[in-house]
Amino acid sequence: MRYIWYLGKLSGWDDSTRSKSFALRLPKADSLLPHQILNEVASISMISARCPNILVPKIYASSAEGPNPFVAQEYIDGEPLSTIWNRYTETEKHSVALTIAEIIVDMGETRFSAIGGFVSGTSTLGPTVEGSKIFKGRDKFHSNRCYPIGPHKTTKEYILACYDKEIYYYTHAPASDIDSDLFEHTSLEDFVQHLRDKRRELETSFVAEDEPFVLVHGDFHGRNIIMQGTRVQAVLDWEFAGAYPLGELLGGMGVDVLEVEDEESDAENTLWSREIVRRVEETARQRGWGRKELTSLLGNGDPILGYARVEMFPAEQ
Template sequence: MARRITKDDLAAATRAGPFCAVHFLADGKTIAKTGQNTRLAEANTMRFIRENTKIPIPEVYDAYTDDETGRVCIIMEKVEGQTLNEAWPGYNDADKETVIQQLREYFNELRSLKSSIISCTDGSPCDDQYFDDNIGGYGPYSTEEDFNQGLINAWTKGREDDALIRFLCRALRHNMQGHEFVMTHNDFAPRNILVRGSRIVAILDWELSGYFPEYWEFAKAIWRPDWDSSWMKDDLVERLKGWWSFNLGTGACAFQACYSFMYNKIIFRHHHGLNHAAERAAHIISLSSKESKSLPRKATVRAALKRSEADRNFQVMTSACTRTRRRTGAWTRCVKM
């Protein structure tokens, strides 16, 4: 059913947060999402997912561009429930496994939707935190090479002299190739999952979703989580097998883990969580090393890592990887030199 809201409706609504575009309307049954970065593509994606999968998503009642403000407004159903990050600590093992199984089914279904281009479901440009400097200016991309170049353009803008970023760009060019483009939520986090008991009743926040390379969901799921949360301590993301156990190859799998490190450095420019990200990267590397048949000499890898010697946090990753090698007796080839 079509529905428009007024200034009075928004004034009477409760905002989810000071910088959040979500408003809970006074009727207690409806949400209005409107803000500077709200796009019609999000509403189009939600409708598409509801029509083509069994994934529980709030119903979109209307989506339009307000004539007065020029901003997009999405009117949708309010689903009652508890966020998974609130519910997870109180679950027993059986509850956790029930939730994991549901998530595995939903995201396998989501990933079964594929495209020949990297874009939103309506063919509009990609949206991602990396692309915030020029929303709508990245993509759509017809090849993974073009997408990689878009990432490189975003990463290096204003950071041309950063040795770590240049190193990661080389790794991106050499390793991330030949992937399918699958439907991706792109903000998989417990705060975006609503449950009642151990039943998932809604998956929220589809503003960044679209068709991305098949590794992207996992890479983004570990980009900046609360590493001390019970969610991460239970290795839930890694237990959702199928996201990262597909045939990427050792280098690609290890490189996924580095995205967590990159996001902290490039976007947030702070040290919180970097040590955890480095340890997680080492953990993923140790898992993928079991499949590696061609391992570079340690000296070769260290020579590349030394290019970023000025960044003390990158040395944390180097140290963590070194400890992994000592434990496993193998050094995984993360990048092609």
């Protein structure tokens, strides 16, 4: 989460919001402004219009520009799934697992024409907004002046832009932002050359099959799912949402339903994460998904795409 949260009462921007509880979110210093706030607001607007079964908080007011950017959104009364999970009975856990699976399939059925973030009030996509773009000072370079930030018409175009991002970062970031421990066995210059060589190889010889581009939350886990009893009240934190290849929706992983603190909680989380994935497959089959899309949804994702989407450093070569 890249926001600081405050709770309060609205004095009223208009009659519809007067005297309602709200959550005020102030972005941290390394946020991708203004795109992060614009993307959050646009994501929630789009989901409200296109995905009625995915509950999201209302946005009362926001500002992405100026010295004090913020999002004021509806306060959702409830508890995070990660907090309440261990109080559920076995039957209740199965019910909630099915609900989460249905939300995931709903996201997989929300399709787009390209890879990108969302732009409020339009049907077009905008810049990608991703958590990997804030690591170690990368937020300073989130601009088309530095590398293509989207939208991207194809998966290959997006992958190449991810390499452009890392090449630009490692050639322009101040030394204080770059972890020198990463370069004990290779020089920074050699690593940058490796990235350039790999990008050139991908550009000339890599063929990426475009999966459907679908709604991906970007941070979907039990802390961002607010519950009242066994009912989902809202899914929060859409700041890193966007349209991405179907294989990235689960990315070979399940959904963390609780905080892993020890072996017991790890075993519980793994058990129910797998159950959610099983329910995702079951739900998608019931809705008529074909074998090819099921394979993309339930697989481990394209490893070349997966590597491109994260922070690149020598240990991952």
